[in-house]
Amino acid sequence: MGQSRVPVKGPSREAFEAEPAEVSAGQPAPRISAPARESIAAILSPELLERAQAGDHGAFAEIYFLHKRRIYSLCLRMLGNPAEAEDMTQEAFLQLHRKIATFRGESAFSTWLHRLAINVVLMRLRKKGLLLISLDEAMEPTTEERPGRSFGEDDLSLAGAIDRLALQRAINDLPAGYRLIFVLHDIEGYEHNEIADMLECSIGNSKSQLHKARLKLRDALRVHPRGEGQR
């Protein structure tokens, strides 16, 4: 398991298998904000976009191949299920095909497509009732989730390293709404106001749900009892 661990504190490890993060020793991986993503996302030439908007199938295919990894990966992170991610990627590109002529360039194309894909996933989760349930839960903390539960009881904290497989599993096991906000904020880099807008909830709700998602992950990952009492 040694290869699958990252240090809890201190330098971020560069080696993460398929795509090593470009992180300097001693520096945490930079958080990429939504606007910053525009500059590093696949750049689409205006000509290619114009051709696709005019109905050129070859140009649309090229756009698909430029963006498929990013969109499929986004769906996979949000849903945690490859088959559903595949369905939603297909739905996102079908919607793109229908709507591409309406893209007016107010934002970067990649940002627009990213939001379109997120909306497709959100719509699916709403249809399944998963999003509503989770958001309602977030409004009313359960006893298990009350803020003060981290002390005075069985205080446990993370050991010196996080097992990335365990973390991945824990993220996949999060209730849909928690996973969504965690992925959108902590992985995709959206701000709370953007998430609140997408999920049609308050900014406070977004913050609260993200916090609970992190607490749930911590609960799933923590291993060693510390035995400190309430202050």
Add this chain to the structure above:
Amino acid sequence: MSEETKSMRCAEFQAQLPELIGSGASAAEHPHVKECNLCRELLESLEAIAEAARQLFPEVEPPENLWENIELAIKNKK
């Protein structure tokens, strides 16, 4: 550091934590965190999880036949 801050209990601090973290302020600089090991550890754990998660999901390729399915669906809808 005020008496009020000193006496702030963990529950009170943790209730404020989502807002504090969400505001972008450095929660580690909060006076309560400086004097409370438990809340400092909690905060460090949460930050570590967020940090590890950011590096967790590399982009992956969708199945190869996905484009064929999309093309077929486009053709059928025409």
